[in-house]
Amino acid sequence: MAEIVIRNLRKEYGSFTAVQSSSFKIEDGEFFMLLGPSGCGKTTTLRMIAGLEIPTSGEVWIDGEEVGRKPASQRDIAFVFQMFALYPHMNVRRNIAYPLVSEGRPRAEVKRRVAEVARILGIEEMLDRPVGGLSGGDRQRVALGRAIVRNPKCFLMDEPLGALDAEFREHMAEELRALHDRMGATTVYVTHDQLEAMQMGDKIVVMNHGVVEQFGTPQDIYDKPATMFVADFIGAPPMNFLRFHGAVEAGATEVHLHHHALPVPALRVPFDGDMVYGVRPEHVHLSDGAGYRAEVLAAEYLGTTQIVTLATANGEIKARIPSDQRARPGESVGLTFDGATVTLFDRQSGRALRSDLNEGVLSHG
Amino acid sequence: MAEVVLRGVSKRYGATVALDEVTMTVADGAFVVLLGPTGAGKTTTLRLIAGLEAPDAGDIAIDGRSVLRDTPAERDVAMVFQQYSLYPHLSVRDNLAFPLRSPALRTPEAEIARKVAEVAEVLHISHKLDNKATALSGGEMQRVSIGRALVRTPRLYLMDEPLSSLDAKLRADLRVELTRIHASLGRTLLYVTHDQIEAMTMATEIGVLDQGRLVQFGTPREIYESPVSLYVAARLGQPRINALPAGIFGGAPSGAKTVGLRPEHIRLGEGRAAEVVRVERLGDQTRLHLRLDGHDIVTLTDPHAAYQAGDRLALTPRNALYFDAAGNRMS
Numbered sequence: 162m163a164e165i166v167i168r169n170l171r172k173e174y175g176s177f178t179a180v181q182s183s184s185f186k187i188e189d190g191e192f193f194m195l196l197g198p199s200g201c202g203k204t205t206t207l208r209m210i211a212g213l214e215i216p217t218s219g220e221v222w223i224d225g226e227e228v229g230r231k232p233a234s235q236r237d238i239a240f241v242f243q244m245f246a247l248y249p250h251m252n253v254r255r256n257i258a259y260p261l262v263s264e265g266r267p268r269a270e271v272k273r274r275v276a277e278v279a280r281i282l283g284i285e286e287m288l289d290r291p292v293g294g295l296s297g298g299d300r301q302r303v304a305l306g307r308a309i310v311r312n313p314k315c316f317l318m319d320e321p322l323g324a325l326d327a328e329f330r331e332h333m334a335e336e337l338r339a340l341h342d343r344m345g346a347t348t349v350y351v352t353h354d355q356l357e358a359m360q361m362g363d364k365i366v367v368m369n370h371g372v373v374e375q376f377g378t379p380q381d382i383y384d385k386p387a388t389m390f391v392a393d394f395i396g397a398p399p400m401n402f403l404r405f406h407g408a409v410e411a412g413a414t415e416v417h418l419h420h421h422a423l424p425v426p427a428l429r430v431p432f433d434g435d436m437v438y439g440v441r442p443e444h445v446h447l448s449d450g451a452g453y454r455a456e457v458l459a460a461e462y463l464g465t466t467q468i469v470t471l472a473t474a475n476g477e478i479k480a481r482i483p484s485d486q487r488a489r490p491g492e493s494v495g496l497t498f499d500g501a502t503v504t505l506f507d508r509q510s511g512r513a514l515r516s517d518l519n520e521g522v523l524s525h526g
Numbered sequence: 527m528a529e530v531v532l533r534g535v536s537k538r539y540g541a542t543v544a545l546d547e548v549t550m551t552v553a554d555g556a557f558v559v560l561l562g563p564t565g566a567g568k569t570t571t572l573r574l575i576a577g578l579e580a581p582d583a584g585d586i587a588i589d590g591r592s593v594l595r596d597t598p599a600e601r602d603v604a605m606v607f608q609q610y611s612l613y614p615h616l617s618v619r620d621n622l623a624f625p626l627r628s629p630a631l632r633t634p635e636a637e638i639a640r641k642v643a644e645v646a647e648v649l650h651i652s653h654k655l656d657n658k659a660t661a662l663s664g665g666e667m668q669r670v671s672i673g674r675a676l677v678r679t680p681r682l683y684l685m686d687e688p689l690s691s692l693d694a695k696l697r698a699d700l701r702v703e704l705t706r707i708h709a710s711l712g713r714t715l716l717y718v719t720h721d722q723i724e725a726m727t728m729a730t731e732i733g734v735l736d737q738g739r740l741v742q743f744g745t746p747r748e749i750y751e752s753p754v755s756l757y758v759a760a761r762l763g764q765p766r767i768n769a770l771p772a773g774i775f776g777g778a779p780s781g782a783k784t785v786g787l788r789p790e791h792i793r794l795g796e797g798r799a800a801e802v803v804r805v806e807r808l809g810d811q812t813r814l815h816l817r818l819d820g821h822d823i824v825t826l827t828d829p830h831a832a833y834q835a836g837d838r839l840a841l842t843p844r845n846a847l848y849f850d851a852a853g854n855r856m857s
Contacts, residue, residue: 338804397698
């Protein structure tokens with residue numbers, strides 16, 4: 162059990178800054194996701210929490226103790242890597258028992274804990290098998306077992322499902338999350354897959370170029386993105402960006418794009434310049450009568466819904482609409498937007514403008 | 527322009543039956559996607575049509591004439607593989623022009639230039655024509671390799687998981703692009719994938735393969751709404767269809783073993799009480815993982831619904847699909 166606090170954490174490799182003054186807090190028992198594209202600094206952050214890298218500056222607190230300069234072995238954490246290495250000459254039981262044996266635990270205790278871990282992971286019947294003949298998923302379970310058996314304060318996982326194929330990954334993600342719900346140990350998990358982060362995480366930190374872009378619950382990050390990067394990185398298809406130029410007053414509830422008034426949540430700040438009207442695909446609706454026009458470019462059937470690609474005067478956008486609604490390529494349609502869900506961005510900085518929608522989230526973000 | 531007809535086509539590799547009496551008609555101008563897991567026989571079907579392998583039994587006809595005795599070149603098909611292999615020492619332009627410069631074709635240079643420009647335009651790689659092939663991103667390389675198939679005007683395009691090595695964003699872009707290319711060229715396209723999104727979004731018809739047998743052939747909507755078996759029902763739809771004992775909600779026809787309920791075909795608020803095990807907030811939708819009589823059920827609800835683990839809630843099926851003991855759909 163552990164609470165982890167990261168304060169102004171920074172890591173430089175020569176002239177390259179991998180992580181720039183990150184701060185966030187991981188509550189005891191949370192399943193916490195570090196999300197971002199490759200090179201964003203998420204793995205470096207995880208390795209600093211683990212003690213595999215020494216921070217250039219800043220602090221790492223685990224359970225009320227500053228451990229930033231302590232070696233990994235004194236932090237009581239377990240690390241699960243993407244490329245899990247099992248001891249090929251040992252069977253499953255001895256692989257899982259290894260961390261306890263090397264700590265010199267009594268044999269009875271080792272036996273009891275290995276049996277318990279095997280039960281949790283559902284691998285009791287394969288304990289005496291060599292690891293060589295196991296499937297990828299079973300090997301990953303054994304690697305997890307080896308991490309769990311030590312009963313550490315927290316688990317750090319670096320894309321543990323990255324090497325598995327799509328169908329199996331979904332299954333293992335559910336299994337990992339169910340395991341967490343049974344054990345309740347703090348888990349910090351690195352991934353570049355936004356769906357995996359949304360699906361499994363209690364909280365998400367979104368990183369880009371070594372900077373924390375946003376920190377919050379999956380739903381808040383989806384609904385109230387702090388930056389255009391987050392809005393684009395989260396969601397499939399991602400948030401639509403309608404680019405326009407104009408001026409808005411504080412308190413405004415609409416903006417003017419291409420001579421049409423489109424609704425927005427009441428703004429808290431005035432703005433003048435290049436802006437972006439950010440709207441999620443499920444909040445774009447096709448409506449014959451609407452004045453804001455678009456041309457249908459493509460329709461992709463997805464079962465109960467379809468994704469429609471549209472050309473507007475402000476750029477290409479996508480709408481998610483019911484699949485029984487007609488949308489034929491070449492057709493001209495009117496568009497309406499759910500104003501209460503819209504985020505306006507300052508195009509220059511990429512940051513969201515404060516409004517009734519995101520006020521609470523942005524102020525502590 | 528070509529119609530492709532397979533009649534009773536079978537293929538074995540030693541003791542393994544790769545294809546088992548497949549009969550299928552790919553209409554002229556269709557975009558047919560063969561869908562199935564690894565080992566279902568998708569790639570074998572393509573290779574047999576291309577002439578890279580010969581069937582053990584059955585006939586393959588293109589445009590009404592059997593092609594079994596024709597060489598791959600004589601069949602006049604273009605194939606795009608999963609692993610693109612470009613000539614690294616050539617520019618994008620020369621890579622695209624390569625198939626046209628085949629001595630057998632004797633295409634005039636002016637014609638080659640025109641074709642390459644046209645295809646580059648369609649694939650949005652015109653600005654990269656003078657780059658070395660090695661100076662491209664993965665997505666651009668795959669577009670060039672698709673382009674190499676498009677510069678020729680074969681009777682038929684065959685594509686074997688051309689998008690599977692690309693990242694999610696690029697795959698989404700190329701799905702739309704391939705659909706557009708198909709619509710503008712109007713040529714027959716046979717496409718193999720294990721990705722259900724690709725099948726649903728691009729195909730005019732989907733052929734579902736199971737261990738070498740073609741188990742259903744129809745439009746994406748037909749396959750999604752009226753699957754012939756539990757196997758087919760589980761191929762399309764995310765999250766996957768819930769398969770439960772037929773009698774769990776009552777009202778099952780006699781002989782039914784399993785009821786299939788798509789996550790979106792569950793009405794909340796009345797009916798049998800289930801326990802909420804986990805709530806997944808994915809942003810545009812919220813997935814509820816439920817437990818009823820020891821069975822897991824996944825359903826979808828409004829993104830901002832206030833459910834949490836431990837809640838109990840009532841559910842009733844709508845549009846339930848019933849399957850017999852063999853997994854076949856009961857009408």
